[in-house]
Amino acid sequence: MSNPILSDWTTPFQIAPFDAISDEDFAPALDTALAEHQAEIVAIADNPDTASFANTVEALEAAGAALDKVLSVFFTVAGADSNPRREELQRMFSPKLAAHYADISANTVLFRRVEDLWARRDDLGLTDEQARVLMLTHRGFVRAGAALEGAQKGRMKDIKGRLATLGTQFTQNLLADERDWHMELDRADLEGLPQFVVDAAVAAGRDKGLDGPIVTLSRSIIVPFLQFSPRRDLRRRAYRAWAARGANGGETDNRAIAAEILKLRAERAALLGYDSFADYKLETEMARSPDKVRDLLMAVWAPARACADADAELLTRMMQADGVNGALEAWDWRYYAQKRRKAEHDLDEAAVKPYLQLERMIEAAFSCANRLFGLQFAPLDIALYHPDCRAWEVTRNGAHVAVFIGDYFARGSKRSGAWCSAMRAQAKFPQPQAPVVINVCNFAKGDPALLSWDDARTLFHEFGHALHQMLSDVTYESISGTSVARDFVELPSQLYEHWLEVPEVLGEFATHATTGEAMPKAMLDKVLAAANFDMGFQTVEYIASALVDLAFHEGEPPADPMARQAEVLADLGMPDAIGMRHATPHFAHVFAGDGYSSGYYSYMWSEVMDADAFAGFEEAGGAFDPERAQALEDNILSTGGSREPDVLYKAFRGRLPGVEALLKGRGLGAG
Template sequence: MNPLLSDWDTPFQIAPFDAIEDDHFAAALDAAMAADLRETQAIAEYPEPASFANTIDAIERSGALLDRVAGAFFNVAGADSNPAREALMREFAPKFSTHASAIYSNAALFARIQALWEARATLGLTPEQERVLMLIRRRFVREGALLRGAEAERMKAIKSRLAELGTQFTQNLLADERDWHMVLSETDLEGLPQFLIDAARATGAEKGADGPVITTSRSLMEPFLKFSPRRDLREKAYQAWAARGANGGETDNRAIAAEILALREERAGLLGYESFAAFKLETEMAKTPEAVEDLLMQVWAPARAAAEADGTVLTKLLHADGINGALERWDWHYYSEKRRKAEHDFDEAELKPYLQLDRMIEAAFTCANRLFGLEFAPTDVPLYHPDVRAWEVRRNGEHVALFLGDYFARGSKRSGAWCSAMRSQQKLAGDIRPIVVNVCNFTKPAEGQPALIGYGDARTLFHEFGHALHQMLSDVTYPLISGTSVARDFVELPSQLYEHWLEVPEVLAEFATHVETGEAMPKEMLDKVLAAATYDMGFQTVEYVASALVDLRFHTGAAPGDPMARQAEILQEIGLPHAIGMRHASPHFAHVFAGDGYSSGYYSYMWSEVMDADAFEAFKEAGGAFDTGMAKKLEQHILSVGGSEEADVLYTKFRGKMPGVEALLKGRGLAA
């Protein structure tokens, strides 16, 4: 018996991870894809004329087994990979592409969809049904349903190859991140705060290294660059961080990135678009590359000016240390931290004992309770890794969701942080409640020690939990529009908006408690933390916008044969300051090259930030961060309705109008 293909007699019908072995996945995925194709073909060949029920409802009900099996597989493949799972990813990436192509190129199926589209005004559809019909038809068209002959075959080949390349890009990056580490001697530890020393020792023990180590995990790398007085070691660490995916050999991603860009351009051309960015942005809030460029450049000028002014101050600190020459990229974090400590009279080492992971999780839960009435109770379910924790989410005694938190970095987990749904909410097949997962990469403490995180980590936790709320509170009929199934430049609104609650003084006062004494963060420190909220924002904005502009311009003109050369040209055109690098250079830009999700779309964080700054202002105007009326409007018009309407319509219902860029600039401290 393959547990993936059996009925899941588990709490909340979660995947039976305690019974699943790697050998089960291939057979289950093959069987599930075959079942999906049979279901799809039955819809296409249904003997009666197309109706919404026998075509669109049937499409939305089809593939349930595949959704279930794939939900389990992709979760473990990203969060707890191993050689067997990596091999499965390589094997099944083209299979999934071929499977999707078989569905989207089914002429008989598309004919039924088209017939309904042409007769839509006479069908008496609900607004949600009208939206689902439009989205399904649009997806078929954008996947090539109108192509014929050689063009249709070429489209299939392009999508299959892109799936292979995206998987290889991800695995190369994971290999580079897993393999590189820098062992520190006792002398090398001088000047480092105790929390970082403890984390480095724990990581070294996990890797079996002869001493404490620094890896390319952001939760280790950034504090090392902040605190190490050893410029030679900072340079070595930074260069390794920046070189991920560009080290030559089998894990080099540069040629892969070039091929991906060329294939995307060809794909867009087959569909009649002048560029891949034009194709990709058509369905987003921004609509056009020009609108994205305009937003980014409105932010770029004040951000670069702020960063250059900061760079001048940091260069003086560098020279005061007796180091001649220019401020380098491995210097910025170190001297910026020195400056912050001097100007704001606190540093991360003093702050971190007040940021216990468990207390920050509790803070995120409590805010959700005060805003939306959600309650979180630990629960015992089968899990894919010992570090994962589970909570049942309830409201007014009713089950809402199952929430999983996977917070610690490990060699088997890809970098970054993300939210996914093993199962999405829907009502079409019954009252299906979601299973939502937050994955982070915080440094795991030594055995028996509490987990302490940085302030940026705490923001990440709140950010990903905002995505989780979007999934948990979803209340729609159709899976296609459930939860975070919204425009890419709208999906970050709930997550970035939720970050604001971390900075509410009463939240930090209650939950930022000292790991040893249990005492609340002193008001003096709390005031300093909040006053420093926009500190170094020029740097942060520049490294982000540089990456977003490179992504956009990669996909707007002709695909570059040498992405690294084109990247350098773009950075020169916009005037990137010498001492600041892109947040994600192309060979490790997984947002853009690991799949199509954020391709031409890395800007979306900033597009959403325009709204999140304005949305939190609405709470302030209404009476405070926990105003019940605004919370109800947020749930009613944004968090519960998924993609049931266009994003700008949903936001306007919530706020009354669309915002300008001014709130963003003010929130980042880049405007008066």
């Protein structure tokens, strides 16, 4: 029988036939696809004809179609709905894939063809997009080690294989710690908790086959518990478990893994002639150098730290007024910050949350996309990989644009966080293909499902990434959608968050789960006025993580990452009551793969642009100004990686921004 992963998909819009695929199909499908891709690579390398853009670069773009199918399906389910078999397969696949791609980059004959084209690039008559793809192809080979020789080439392959294995192990250890820990609550433990927190805890218990409510390490459950539970002992226990993910000793401990990853990355950069892994990684980003990253982060650190210190003094007085002596601790901050928000803004999250229904927030994200870009969304009844998943066809003026899939609820089989990926990216070569885009989140289930303000912002954020994929309009898949510099990729997502705060959007879609009434204007005003509440805390916990990430990858790799982390935080004067947003043992952005290594700063680098970009809308005709929306699509959302990001941003806005808009947007004292 043919393998359903490799067969022609006759499903609507050629979506993967998830209902026909079993876990036993993945390994043979991967082996077949790898062999097919390798044969395609050999044919390109051994082509007796003189290298041309068509027979080399375009041939590389067209190769690997079967492998793309296998990996898109497998990594979707491995991240969002894992099980022991899929975890085993991922451990098998990671080094195998690393070796496969290392062999391609080490193919000397193939690299010579690319080098030949690069040397003759001005005489090839290429379009701007083709010239860009050639440059990226050549650069990719060089940075992968194609120019290395002898033992160095072999060592590079070994490093890549080991890094792939370690990244997978790091991810699975973190998932295991998050999945295995929970804290059961009895009736007395529920005192003071809003009903939405109780409902989420009950649903989490039911998901684990328990009769009573529990606190898990899912952010959508533990953060509200830390905000509302008056039981300091339970908050301490929950927070310590949350902070200790990946650092509990035993088989799931990530500390030694992190140390080995940092050592191997430094060696990899040295083989390629770079002073540090940070220098290697940032060369292709907008920032270009570690110094520019540090300049940005430190420009924001000082006002953020001052704000956080002032807040800590106030929260400490509140805690002491409750009869709690001693220092404010990390498990106290969210609880007293929530009480302060209620006192200062008369804003209670328990009262706001019924107005932030998941269904209505999805509708809000779709409505904004319709008003800005003319997109329409119609539900699809198709088989997907989990019953929680939903799909929509995206059209414009009656023409098919994309398929959008949403997988919104937390579960034990899903890794933490939220992400967007393209199960199929937009391209016109070798034949036109429309994107299939998925947003994965970890919201608490409920009937109806209610979101926190942070959850709603996450939904808009990930949908901004989805728009970057859906509106892509380039020829080659390698530069499609979000295939851009890491410190540019967060611009569309963070920019889209701004539309959540547009009063007319909330006025229409923030409706009460029971009464259906719109959020009262007085509450709406309070929600918007409190948008920057506790921003000192949020900024400090983020920048601390970004600076630790940068320090890890500059100079000599630390033999003890935890000691280096402590050293960086001490030098910064990190407030005792604020933890890093992601401490080293559970810093998946940095250690689950190379994606955000030396690059966690990217969110703030992009925020400099998103604050300025939305100001451009406000300066024009408002949030839905059609000319600004068209400029955003034409110059950023549709262009993928077809040009350098600073060129794209200047085309959209006319100039590059300074840090002032970010500081103003965060309420940190700059006008």
